[in-house]
Amino acid sequence: MKITLSKNLKQKPDVNKLGFGKYFTDHMLVMEYSDGKWSEPEIKPYEDFSLNPASVVLHYGQGIFEGCKAYKNAEGKITMFRPEDNIKRMNRSAARLCMAELPVKETLEAVFELIRIEKDWIPTAPGTSLYVRPTMVGTEAFLGVHPSKKYIFFVILSPVGSYYANGLAPTRIYVEDVYNRAAIGGTGEAKCLGNYAASLLAAEVANKKGYEQVLWMDAAERKYVEEVGSMNIFFVIDGKVVTPELDGSILPGITRDSAIKVLREFGYTVEERKVSIDELLKAYAEGKLNEAFGTGTAAVISPVGIIGYKDKVMEINNNKMGRITEWLYDRLTGIQTERYPNSYNWVVEIAKA
Numbered sequence: 001m002k003i004t005l006s007k008n009l010k011q012k013p014d015v016n017k018l019g020f021g022k023y024f025t026d027h028m029l030v031m032e033y034s035d036g037k038w039s040e041p042e043i044k045p046y047e048d049f050s051l052n053p054a055s056v057v058l059h060y061g062q063g064i065f066e067g068c069k070a071y072k073n074a075e076g077k078i079t080m081f082r083p084e085d086n087i088k089r090m091n092r093s094a095a096r097l098c099m100a101e102l103p104v105k106e107t108l109e110a111v112f113e114l115i116r117i118e119k120d121w122i123p124t125a126p127g128t129s130l131y132v133r134p135t136m137v138g139t140e141a142f143l144g145v146h147p148s149k150k151y152i153f154f155v156i157l158s159p160v161g162s163y164y165a166n167g168l169a170p171t172r173i174y175v176e177d178v179y180n181r182a183a184i185g186g187t188g189e190a191k192c193l194g195n196y197a198a199s200l201l202a203a204e205v206a207n208k209k210g211y212e213q214v215l216w217m218d219a220a221e222r223k224y225v226e227e228v229g230s231m232n233i234f235f236v237i238d239g240k241v242v243t244p245e246l247d248g249s250i251l252p253g254i255t256r257d258s259a260i261k262v263l264r265e266f267g268y269t270v271e272e273r274k275v276s277i278d279e280l281l282k283a284y285a286e287g288k289l290n291e292a293f294g295t296g297t298a299a300v301i302s303p304v305g306i307i308g309y310k311d312k313v314m315e316i317n318n319n320k321m322g323r324i325t326e327w328l329y330d331r332l333t334g335i336q337t338e339r340y341p342n343s344y345n346w347v348v349e350i351a352k353a
């Protein structure tokens with residue numbers, strides 16, 4: 001691995017004002033793919049890229065990304081949560097977009113080395129972490145629509161607090177009934193750039209109505225809810241935890257999977273199945289829609305306080321974080337930061353205290 005350290009280290013941000021994705025560390029990791037193989041990983045100062053204006057990603061959006069987190073405990077031990085699952089998911093996204101797949105072990109080792117170099121950037125206050133953003137884009141200069149023969153894979157790091165400006169306050173989501181995010185057979189289950197670009201307009205419209213995010217429905221019938229802009233969605237209906245099943249158009253969230261496993265381990269019933277908007281409206285009318293929350297690397301476990309659908313507004317649990325949501329937030333963040341043990345080897349140590 002080639003390592004060039006920066007001579008101009010940046011000033012670190014105020015840990016109380018981190019927000020999400022605003023600050024970037026001093027170094028980044030880069031690997032380039034051409035002639036059918038990946039270059040040796042290179043860690044170098046964080047800097048602008050130069051891209052050929054004909055690069056495939058700039059014209060046809062051939063690009064994918066991931067999000068995972070590193071944590072540092074009070075003694076200085078550094079860990080990551082399920083990083084291998086992120087690289088494996090990135091390879092599934094790459095396969096869907098006809099992109100080069102990454103060597104999992106070598107890529108992870110390079111990511112760990114980058115984080116070790118940037119260890120002073122990992123915040124330790126509760127609710128903070130170092131967000132890791134692996135990204136891959138097609139860089140071949142060619143205007144024909146075909147898979148790029150060249151890629152750049154890079155990893156940047158950002159110290160973060162909570163994704164939502166209001167921290168753990170319940171969010172307001174609007175059930176989208178005009179635009180679609182993904183259809184069966186489309187790219188919904190891949191973490192590709194275009195899925196997020198396609199979501200922006202609906203989110204803008206929802207923002208104007210006073211909502212923070214959109215809850216997408218299935219594109220075929222607009223009957224079943226699927227996922228929120230930056231997180232998977234869960235409901236507690238009549239005491240049971242229910243989440244939309246992975247049907248090919250929903251992102252298979254790693255936090256979603258962790259939440260399901262941890263809830264089941266502790267005796268909660270979790271159903272993965274279709275959840276229709278009619279079922280939610282009926283459960284709400286009968287007082288059985290007890291809680292709603294989102295899961296995601298960035299969003300962690302985020303309570304949902306208001307769900308809007310057409311002219312109806314459902315206020316969940318008096319717009320307060322529910323009991324199961326709070327339990328799950330504590331348990332999962334506790335596992336991530338090793339306050340609680342975990343049964344699945346999800347926490348990977350990348351540097352000793």
Ligand code: COI
Nearest residue numbers: 066067230296297298299
């Ligand atoms: C993540 O949770 O890491 C994501 O990638 C969602 C993002 C669009 C902020």
